[in-house]
Amino acid sequence: MNPEQILFFVFGLLALVGAISVISFRHPIYSALALIVTFFAQAGLFVLLGAHFVAAAQVIVYAGAIMVLFLFVIMLLNLGRRDREGAPTGAKLKGIGIVLGILFAAEGIYIAVNARNGTAVASAQPAPEAVTTYGIGELLFSKYLLPFEVTSLILLAALIGVIVLVKREKPTDN
Amino acid sequence: MMAACDNVASGSGKTMFFAEGALSNPLGPYRRMGLPLNVLLLSSIVKILIIAHLLLIGVMAMIWAERRISGWMQDRLGPNRVGFQGLLQPIADGIKFLLKEDLIPNHVDKPLYVLAPAMLLIPAMLTIAVVPFGGSIEIAGHTIPLQIADINIGILYILAITSLGVYGVVLGAWASNNKYSLLGGLRSSAQMISYELTLGLAIIGVLMLTVVEQGGSALSLREIAKSQGKNLWNWNFLIHFPAFLAFTTAMFAETNRLPFDLAEAEQELVAGYHTEYSSMKFAMFFMAEYMNMIVGSAVTVTLFLGGWHFFGLENVGGPILSGLISFGIFFAKTAIFLFVFIWVRWTLPRFRYDQLMNLGWKFLLPVALSSIVVTGFLWVTTDGNKLLIGIGNVVAAFIVISVVGGLLVMNKPPEVSTPEIAGLDTLESEGSS
Numbered sequence: 001m002n003p004e005q006i007l008f009f010v011f012g013l014l015a016l017v018g019a020i021s022v023i024s025f026r027h028p029i030y031s032a033l034a035l036i037v038t039f040f041a042q043a044g045l046f047v048l049l050g051a052h053f054v055a056a057a058q059v060i061v062y063a064g065a066i067m068v069l070f071l072f073v074i075m076l077l078n079l080g081r082r083d084r085e086g087a088p089t090g091a092k093l094k095g096i097g098i099v100l101g102i103l104f105a106a107e108g109i110y111i112a113v114n115a116r117n118g119t120a121v122a123s124a125q126p127a128p129e130a131v132t133t134y135g136i137g138e139l140l141f142s143k144y145l146l147p148f149e150v151t152s153l154i155l156l157a158a159l160i161g162v163i164v165l166v167k168r169e170k171p172t173d174n
Numbered sequence: 175m176m177a178a179c180d181n182v183a184s185g186s187g188k189t190m191f192f193a194e195g196a197l198s199n200p201l202g203p204y205r206r207m208g209l210p211l212n213v214l215l216l217s218s219i220v221k222i223l224i225i226a227h228l229l230l231i232g233v234m235a236m237i238w239a240e241r242r243i244s245g246w247m248q249d250r251l252g253p254n255r256v257g258f259q260g261l262l263q264p265i266a267d268g269i270k271f272l273l274k275e276d277l278i279p280n281h282v283d284k285p286l287y288v289l290a291p292a293m294l295l296i297p298a299m300l301t302i303a304v305v306p307f308g309g310s311i312e313i314a315g316h317t318i319p320l321q322i323a324d325i326n327i328g329i330l331y332i333l334a335i336t337s338l339g340v341y342g343v344v345l346g347a348w349a350s351n352n353k354y355s356l357l358g359g360l361r362s363s364a365q366m367i368s369y370e371l372t373l374g375l376a377i378i379g380v381l382m383l384t385v386v387e388q389g390g391s392a393l394s395l396r397e398i399a400k401s402q403g404k405n406l407w408n409w410n411f412l413i414h415f416p417a418f419l420a421f422t423t424a425m426f427a428e429t430n431r432l433p434f435d436l437a438e439a440e441q442e443l444v445a446g447y448h449t450e451y452s453s454m455k456f457a458m459f460f461m462a463e464y465m466n467m468i469v470g471s472a473v474t475v476t477l478f479l480g481g482w483h484f485f486g487l488e489n490v491g492g493p494i495l496s497g498l499i500s501f502g503i504f505f506a507k508t509a510i511f512l513f514v515f516i517w518v519r520w521t522l523p524r525f526r527y528d529q530l531m532n533l534g535w536k537f538l539l540p541v542a543l544s545s546i547v548v549t550g551f552l553w554v555t556t557d558g559n560k561l562l563i564g565i566g567n568v569v570a571a572f573i574v575i576s577v578v579g580g581l582l583v584m585n586k587p588p589e590v591s592t593p594e595i596a597g598l599d600t601l602e603s604e605g606s607s
Contacts, residue, residue, distance in 0.1 A: 059334035
């Protein structure tokens with residue numbers, strides 16, 4: 001085993017343990033923390049793949065902004081009391097869970113089988129121009145301009161939606 | 175699944191971590207600077223040891239300096255009994271912290287309570303890894319850069335790691351199970367989220383100009399510092415003055431320092447998020463604050479104040495001496511900036527919460543955005559005239575601030591009239607106009 005493989009297994013194991021912890025912890029705060037661990041381990045895997053920009057973006061976007069908001073919501077939801085009630089466990093949710101679980105398991109097996117033959121998994125090498133942030137920027141503004149702009153429009157729409165939802169009509173109390 | 179893992183790992187066999195690939199790839203994460211592997215590892219270990227200890231000693235020095243300078247500014251002495259001029263005071267404090275009982279209150283959430291100080295301290299220490307603290311030293315024919323890791327995404331790494339620091343504050347606050355702590359933690363998280371945006375946007379103007387000059391690796395802090403060493407007046411804070419101010423202000427907010435220390439406002443929240451902490455756990459929070467200040471100053475010096483460059487002084491002397499001089503220059507600049515931290519603490523009173531949010535969202539963020547637009551626009555239209563870019567940035571910032579200020583004054587909600595106190599209305603309207 002070379003160092004890269006050892007690191008791969010360390011990060012892979014960490015991601016799996018984190019992911020399982022997310023659903024097995026009873027307390028939402030701990031689940032959120034486990035999710036950070038998973039995201040962090042994924043960032044480590046991205047680094048091993050040579051996608052350093054993606055790794056940094058992963059940490060900044062997920063582990064940073066979204067998780068802070070996540071914690072925010074959780075803390076305002078069960079302020080000061082230990083909420084031992086897990087997520088609602090209806091028969092419907094269980095059904096969805098089983099279906100999704102089977103789908104993911106099938107996908108995993110499919111990839112694993114085909115990876116042995118070396119067909120299903122794309123090369124672990126990133127495109128040469130996508131290694132640097134500069135290259136990614138150039139690709140985003142030339143080859144992938146339309147998807148990029150569409151994504152930014154969706155984000156803008158979400159932003160405006162939030163402002164409209166939150167904005168009070170007129171300050172009445174002061 | 176195992177098979178898939180195996181395949182992915184061996185599929186990237188061409189980019190073995192230590193063999194070739196990642197380390198030797200000039201565009202890769204860690205630029206090896208043409209060093210043989212053993213030299214690289216040895217020099218890295220030495221640099222890590224030196225810098226980690228310098229950082230810890232720097233924390234001690236900062237605690238001493240803060241108390242003495244605060245005393246000087248308030249016309250009192252400050253601690254001057256332990257050792258020469260009180261220099262050993264931080265050591266005495268440290269011993270006290272270590273010997274105190276490590277108290278864990280009964281009502282706290284134990285795992286997170288113990289974890290929180292470390293989660294604040296570790297990101298603070300990690301950030302220094304990518305900051306270039308000097309030019310390079312030539313030893314035995316090898317040019318060794320004075321930087322622990324010159325990674326290609328240096329500035330993104332710093333933004334990512336510093337954004338993790340807020341977890342320590344929030345988790346410590348929540349785990350303490352104390353309403354004052356929680357209030358402090360929530361304030362802190364809202365503040366950090368708000369000012370992180372400004373922090374990230376204010377540096378984009380710098381990155382844009384660096385990318386044009388240095389090619390495709392503008393996110394490396396070494397390249398940013400290098401681009402400011404070409405001539406005397408190339409330091410970024412002159413070209414991007416409004417962005418520099420916005421960045422510095424946001425950094426003060428990120429480090430939870432006065433005037434932004436709402437998370438631990440004594441008069442309102444006891445001690446905020448670390449109310450329930452004592453002994454070494456409190457000391458870790460305390461150290462993290464100073465470490466964040468030191469690292470923040472070092473990053474600001476690198477981004478805006480020329481890094482280790484000072485009018486060509488860094489090129490004086492031989493291959494070893496010039497490296498040491500460049501380190502001295504960087505050290506001095508960082509120290510001066512740290513003095514500014516203490517200076518500001520006793521100059522500005524703490525902001526009110528709404529003032530804090532107004533400053534961050536309505537002034538700093540638009541100024542940072544305007545600097546991006548103006549820098550890009552002027553770079554293209556004036557063919558890269560840096561003087562014009564600098565002037566344009568300042569003018570744009572003035573326009574933005576006056577427009578926002580004007581809008582705020584016009585849309586001000588009507589004041590609550592208090593008829594009992596005669597003359598208060600006129601006083602307030604005079605004050606706001």
